[in-house]
Amino acid sequence: MYFKLNILFLLLKLVKITPISSIQKNKNINLIVEGIKDKKGSDITIIDFDNILNSPCSFFIICSANSPTQINAISTSIEKILFEKMNLKLWKDEGKNTNWRLLDYFDIVIHIFHKETRQKYKLEELWGDGKTINY
DSSP states (O other): OHHHHHHHHHHHHHTTOOOOOHHHHHHHHHHHHHHHHHTTOEEEEEEEOTTSTTOSSSEEEEEEESSHHHHHHHHHHHHHHHHHHHOOOOSEEEOTTSSEEEEEOSSEEEEEEEHHHHHHHOHHHHTTTSEEEEO
8 A cells, every 4th residue: 555655646746736735625626616606607516525535536526517517617627726816727628518527636626517417327326425415
């Protein structure tokens, strides 16, 4: 286990990614919610994984949109606001021009769903062990 953690931290240094502190997480979450609301995203849910062993990240932020165009607008809004205000760059971006867009900021993962797609996959139920906060 110790060896695996050392390798992980070495890899993080090589790609110049640093984990976000808990104080920054709250600022980043507020900025993400602001970016979602700016583009009329709805049903915003935050799942806190901080106290769950082997979780994929510290937070999921899930929201709904009415069309792939709105999904892309929300994504662009989040990327822009996090870069301009926190100089935070996106680590991974999946699902451009689809009904499910995923933005990975290493320990905060944002899922932007078309409403029907969100009902189909039900991530809130899948990750029900996390603490859920609705906006």
